[in-house]
Amino acid sequence: MTVIDTVKAAFSSDKHHQSTTSTSTTTTSTPTPTTATTPAPPTQPNPAGAAPPTPISPDADMSSKGTPALSDKPVFDAEKITVIFVLGGPGAGKGTQCDRLVKDYGFKHLSAGDLLRAEQTRPGSTYGAMIKEYITEGKIVPMEVTIKLLENAMSDTLSSPPSAPGWESSHGRFLIDGFPRKMDQALKFDAAVCQSSFVLFISTTEAVMLERLLERGKTSGRDDDNRESITKRFRTFIETSMPVVDYYRKRGNVVEIDSSPPVDVVYDKVRVEIDQRLGLLPGAGSRTSTTNTTTDTTSTATGGIAPPLLEKPVV
Numbered sequence: 001m002t003v004i005d006t007v008k009a010a011f012s013s014d015k016h017h018q019s020t021t022s023t024s025t026t027t028t029s030t031p032t033p034t035t036a037t038t039p040a041p042p043t044q045p046n047p048a049g050a051a052p053p054t055p056i057s058p059d060a061d062m063s064s065k066g067t068p069a070l071s072d073k074p075v076f077d078a079e080k081i082t083v084i085f086v087l088g089g090p091g092a093g094k095g096t097q098c099d100r101l102v103k104d105y106g107f108k109h110l111s112a113g114d115l116l117r118a119e120q121t122r123p124g125s126t127y128g129a130m131i132k133e134y135i136t137e138g139k140i141v142p143m144e145v146t147i148k149l150l151e152n153a154m155s156d157t158l159s160s161p162p163s164a165p166g167w168e169s170s171h172g173r174f175l176i177d178g179f180p181r182k183m184d185q186a187l188k189f190d191a192a193v194c195q196s197s198f199v200l201f202i203s204t205t206e207a208v209m210l211e212r213l214l215e216r217g218k219t220s221g222r223d224d225d226n227r228e229s230i231t232k233r234f235r236t237f238i239e240t241s242m243p244v245v246d247y248y249r250k251r252g253n254v255v256e257i258d259s260s261p262p263v264d265v266v267y268d269k270v271r272v273e274i275d276q277r278l279g280l281l282p283g284a285g286s287r288t289s290t291t292n293t294t295t296d297t298t299s300t301a302t303g304g305i306a307p308p309l310l311e312k313p314v315v
């Protein structure tokens with residue numbers, strides 16, 4: 001039996017791991033994933049004005065079945081905290097565009113893959129071996145682990161917010177890169193961590209992605225930047241992650257950008273969309289896209305994603 005088989009069995013038999021009480025408190029006796037950064041003290045008030053943050057400690061916050069416990073209501077207030085999901089196939093250029101957005105808009109960039117890789121190599125991690133196997137196989141790590149890592153990283157960031165636009169008065173703005181990759185993650189993150197705002201979908205062809213990944217693999221040191229893992233990642237993306245994009249697309253909450261052109265050209269298009277969504281353009285009253293986007297002005301009632309930023313500017 002592989003690590004994945006063992007973990008799958010454990011996680012699938014843990015459908016009711018969450019607290020049944022109406023509060024977001026959780027048990028504090030066994031390990032939980034933590035970020036690689038210095039954790040915030042458990043007693044620190046949540047600067048986003050929401051419920052107190054989950055304690056960030058390797059020895060906190062596990063369900064009775066040994067999986068990280070998630071809140072039964074959003075930990076962060078979506079009126080103050082803006083979350084943009086950045087999705088796209090492996091190697092499409094998500095991280096590259098996020099790096100630029102961080103510089104220009106003060107976003108905090110959280111890559112789910114980076115958080116998982118950090119947890120994988122963190123000494124003493126309960127999940128290290130399991131994460132390694134999932135990543136090498138191009139599979140999606142059980143959602144509890146990834147969501148808890150993201151929640152912890154958000155708490156961490158809000159404990160010492162960047163001096164950047166969008167972070168005044170307990171507000172904040174996050175780019176969550178490479179997540180959600182599976183429907184259960186999407187629904188759970190919105191319900192337990194923070195209602196997301198919209199999806200920035202960075203898309204190009206498999207041939208372009210393959211070429212970029214093989215080139216990146218010469219220096220990246222990543223276990224999965226090799227032809228065999230890349231093939232598996234592509235399959236997972238089509239079968240498991242595209243339904244997430246389609247789900248949000250149906251709700252009119254996807255901004256799609258073709259990432260085939262050079263980085264600067266792609267970024268120019270990304271900026272137009274972000275400016276529009278953040279309400280920074282003079283003509284921002286219209287949500288009609290100037291690029292290859294999919295938007296819907298009537299979509300939020302069915303839930304899943306918060307109103308576009310235009311309706312709650314954070315600057």
Ligand SMILES: Nc1ncnc2c1ncn2[C@@H]1O[C@H](COP(=O)(O)OP(=O)(O)OP(=O)(O)O)[C@@H](O)[C@H]1O
Pocket residue numbers: 088089090091092093094095096097113178212213215216259260261262263264266
């Ligand atoms: N528009 C572009 N044109 C040419 N090369 C690009 C472009 N965007 C990104 N790249 C290059 O392609 C590679 C993959 O980009 P990046 O790491 O941003 O992708 P990603 O979508 O974050 O990948 P992953 O999902 O695997 O983490 C990098 O080497 C990057 O420099």
Ligand SMILES: O=c1ccn([C@@H]2O[C@H](COP(=O)(O)O)[C@@H](O)[C@H]2O)c(=O)[nH]1
Pocket residue numbers: 090091111112113114116134135136137138139140141142146177178179180181185224233
């Ligand atoms: O939500 C997620 C995000 C990522 N993974 C795993 O990590 C690797 C690498 O992700 P990148 O975004 O390319 O850095 C991915 O193939 C998955 O195995 C995950 O399980 N869940």
